[in-house]
Amino acid sequence: MFVHLHLRLFKNTVSVLKHGSKKYLTTVSNESQIAQTVHYPEILDMSREGRKRRGWQKWYDEIKRLPTVEEKLFKINMPRYYGWKSLLLDEHFIPYNSLDHAQYITRTYVIPERGLPDFYNNVITNEELESILNNIKSTIEDTIAFEYSSRKRKHELKEEELDSKVKMEEVVANSVVYQINRILQSNIVTIRPHLLEAQTDFDPRVEAFWFVGGIEPSGLTMSSRRRGWFKHTVNDPVHNTVQYYGKSVLHLRHDFPLNEIMSLKECEDSSFTVPQYKLDPRSLGYVFKYKHATNIPGFWPGDPCEFGLLSYHNCAYLAERKFDDKDDTLLTQAIFASYSWLLSQACYQGFSTFHDLTYPLVNQMAITNGQYWSLYVYQLNTTLLHSENSDENPRRNICWAKDSVKLFDKVEGEKVHGLNTDVLKSLIKFYANTPMKRNINMKPYLGQYVQKIADIKSDIRRDWLERYYKHLVTNRPRHRHAPEIYDWQKIYLIDNKMCPLMKKRHPFQFGIAVTRRRLDDHAKKWIPRRFRPIPTKKFGNYEHTYYP
Secondary structure, three states: OOEEEEEEEOOEEEEEEEOOOOOOOOOOOHHHHOOOOOOOOOOOOOOHHHHHHHHHHHHHHHHHHOOOHHHHHHHHHOOOOOOEEEEEEEOOOOOOOOHHHHHHHHOEEEOOOOOOOHHHHHOOOHHHHHHHHHHHHHHHHHHHHHHHHHOOOHHHOOHHHOOOHHHHHHHHHHHHHHHHHHHHHHHHOOOOOHHHHOEEEEOOOEEEEEEEEEEOOOHHHHHHHOOOOOHHHOOOOEEEEEEEEEOEEEEEEEOOOOOOOOOOOHHHOOOOOOOOOOOOHHHOOOOEEEEOOOOEEOOOOOOOOOEEEEEEEEOHHHHHOOOOOHHHHHHHHHHHHHHHHHHHHHHHOOOOOOOOOOOOEEEEEEEEOOOEEEEEEEEEOOOOOOOOHHHHOOOOEEEEEEEEEEOOOEEEOOEEEOOOHHHHHHHHHHHHOOOOOOOOOOOOOOOOOOOOHHHOOOHHHHHHHHHHHHHHHOOOOOOOOOOOOOHHHHHHHHHOOOOOOOOOOOHHHHOOOHHHOOOOOOOOOEOOHHHOOOOOOOOOOEOOOOOO
16 A cells, blocks of 8 residues: 655655555536636638738737837838838829829828818807908908019029929919918917917928738739749739828927817718729829838927928929819829828827827818919828728728819009908918817827837937937938849849859849848947947947837
């Protein structure tokens, strides 16, 4: 029954008494045999597409967990050392018949009835509106007459630009906008004190970056997919990266956002149809270039006035446009400019092209050449346009448009004829629209205490991130450009393989995709001995990086 065992451990003998085992029968209650909830492990899609989708989702989650605005933008740029091959959008370059494309890649529905939304009927009373109009009417007439008939322009233009109709219209329009903004602000501030807290930016830097899916693959992409294991994905849609560069005349910002015009639920109405344009945008005349992803709404993170009130834009480029599509061109400009400015504002609140808004943002816009004015209101409801979201996302962004009308008929003898007061009334309503504080978490995806780089306590990490973030958004080219594949290499080395004895010297010959190089894939900065924390230490000769 009992067995003695002797174990030898480190020259010591230990006696262990082993007891015989006995089996006992116990009664198990019925309740313990019944599982309360059955949890089965997730069945993963192990196909190439499934693994790739999970990899993208992991990247989205990593971006979402980062606490600061700049680190999120850093993370979006991490996969590309030379930048993303992006569709470049310039505010004043509008190809012919590109309205459907603009609506599709921004998921924008344009209200068919032209005019401002009914929301503006209650922004200001009729008595206040007429009182302000009577106060500013004569002043605005004098300002327009001065800008068009008395002010000299030679000192504002280069010698080769004096005969350019576009440059002349641009300078005049900018001056008119500056004066009208000054007059309206100084007169409306007495009844709308929020204008005292608003900030005005002149010629601000507005840039935005986003992903859009559902685009048909190009011929080059399809030919590359036919090789190897990817034949079944030849016709699968691709996603494009889009980089926008804006040129606003001026815009106004405030601490609080404008009130929403439609709720997020109302914007999911299936009757709001967005045109489908899945063709390669190069078919319209656009180009692709390698650019780092930048989202800049005209100011740096940390500015208290984070939400836009009103933006003015110039349309002097229409003076040399050869197509008779003025309304569609202005609407395309308004969609891109409004969506991009609101998207960059949303990125400063912690959202991105991969993480959708939890509340809508609204912009008011005026596009003018000085005489003709077009007014728009845009509500951003979604930024989720990548992959299948370009077609399956139930939300739509909404745009209200008021067609181009004349502010005045002509200027003769330093006098304005036919001043259109309806344009002034609409502008007064834009300024009178008061932003309100919302009792919700405006930055749900940012840290509680650290929301920008300036909030980081570590001096070394904060200085490094600030320095490299500012360098990144300058979009300067690398000191060593990406290796180029020349035509003879494409013909003789890649397509036909006619030089088998030639020594391999180029990255593509070793299967290296240069454009897939990561942002942190570079030699670290050397620290001289005199600047090292411990000069005699063998390690630590290179600067430590703080990439997210």
